[in-house]
Amino acid sequence: MTNWCMFAFTPNVDILHMSYMRILSGIQPSGVLHIGNYFGMMRPAIALQAEGEAFYFIADYHALTSVRDPTMLRENSRRVALDFLACGLDPERAALFQQSDVPQVTELAWILSAVAPMGLLERSHSYKDKLARGLAATVGLFNYPVLMAADILIYDSDVVPVGKDQKQHIEITRDLAVKMNETFGSEPDGWIFKLPEPRIQAATEVVPGIDGQKMSKSYGNNIDIFGDEKETRKRVMSIVTDSAPVEAPKDPSGSTIFQLYSLVASKDEVAEVREQFQKGGTGYGEFKKQLFEKLWEHFAPMRKRREEMLADRSYIDNVLARGAERANEVADQVMKRVRSAVGLR
Numbered sequence: 001m002t003n004w005c006m007f008a009f010t011p012n013v014d015i016l017h018m019s020y021m022r023i024l025s026g027i028q029p030s031g032v033l034h035i036g037n038y039f040g041m042m043r044p045a046i047a048l049q050a051e052g053e054a055f056y057f058i059a060d061y062h063a064l065t066s067v068r069d070p071t072m073l074r075e076n077s078r079r080v081a082l083d084f085l086a087c088g089l090d091p092e093r094a095a096l097f098q099q100s101d102v103p104q105v106t107e108l109a110w111i112l113s114a115v116a117p118m119g120l121l122e123r124s125h126s127y128k129d130k131l132a133r134g135l136a137a138t139v140g141l142f143n144y145p146v147l148m149a150a151d152i153l154i155y156d157s158d159v160v161p162v163g164k165d166q167k168q169h170i171e172i173t174r175d176l177a178v179k180m181n182e183t184f185g186s187e188p189d190g191w192i193f194k195l196p197e198p199r200i201q202a203a204t205e206v207v208p209g210i211d212g213q214k215m216s217k218s219y220g221n222n223i224d225i226f227g228d229e230k231e232t233r234k235r236v237m238s239i240v241t242d243s244a245p246v247e248a249p250k251d252p253s254g255s256t257i258f259q260l261y262s263l264v265a266s267k268d269e270v271a272e273v274r275e276q277f278q279k280g281g282t283g284y285g286e287f288k289k290q291l292f293e294k295l296w297e298h299f300a301p302m303r304k305r306r307e308e309m310l311a312d313r314s315y316i317d318n319v320l321a322r323g324a325e326r327a328n329e330v331a332d333q334v335m336k337r338v339r340s341a342v343g344l345r
Contacts, residue, residue: 036215
């Protein structure tokens with residue numbers, strides 16, 4: 001991070017002095033959502049909708065860096081909206097919309113790219129990680145943090161809930177906001193952008209997949225939120241473990257089974273299973289069965305809500321339309337400020 005982030009500039013714009021806090025988060029429709037998405041992003045975001053005005057977007061522009069099938073992209077985007085709502089997002093308290101329904105975000109991304117230092121983007125961990133996973137080195141992939149910065153800044157966001165592995169993107173966003181403020185902001189008009197803050201919570205820690213790595217569709221180590229019972233059981237039972245025999249004590253701290261169980265069980269249940277691990281006499285197969293039962297029980301109410309929503313196809317469309325309308329209202333206000341500052345009509 002550069003020294004720009006040491007200064008907390010606040011734009012001299014009425015909307016930024018309102019009493020509420022605006023929360024912004026997004027999720028890519030690059031595949032079926034898994035429990036890593038839920039515990040890493042969705043659950044913390046849903047909890048935050050009670051703290052202020054929440055804007056949650058389906059990042060279909062971002063998904064273009066990896067999804068090449070247009071039908072799949074449209075279907076995935078709709079599925080993400082359905083799953084998010086089923087998991088507890090309240091459209092009366094939060095705006096849910098597709099990123100591409102707010103085209104101003106791409107205009108802001110271009111303006112930000114005009115001041116973005118190459119070195120800042122070259123240091124992006126996500127770019128290097130994605131290249132290491134085999135994604136093509138495209139301009140869109142390299143410029144990903146700039147579009148993410150535009151996503152955040154165009155709604156005058158106060159708080160962005162992220163995991164530790166995403167914190168650098170908020171730092172880049174703040175760097176670009178200050179660069180714009182210093183380059184184009186001036187008195188008496190004030191600064192262009194406020195500086196968003198990351199909200200890093202325990203719930204956004206990395207969720208392990210069935211192979212022990214971070215859960216990811218691209219790794220093929222995922223357990224889907226709304227997978228069918230047979231497939232979900234199969235995935236849980238395939239979790240990689242060490243070769244400790246049934247009678248041997250086992251270390252819960254290094255166990256993927258225990259980490260996942262801790263996400264869905266009560267404190268007493270977690271303590272009981274920890275004791276079983278440490279005492280020995282219980283095999284990994286039995287622990288996996290316990291994990292499956294807790295996972296299936298945890299998501300049961302959400303599966304029921306999802307089925308109810310599927311019965312009314314217009315419901316999802318109406319939620320996304322209302323969310324996009326609200327998002328465009330705010331984006332128009334911000335872009336009017338930005339265009340004026342940089343000299344565009």
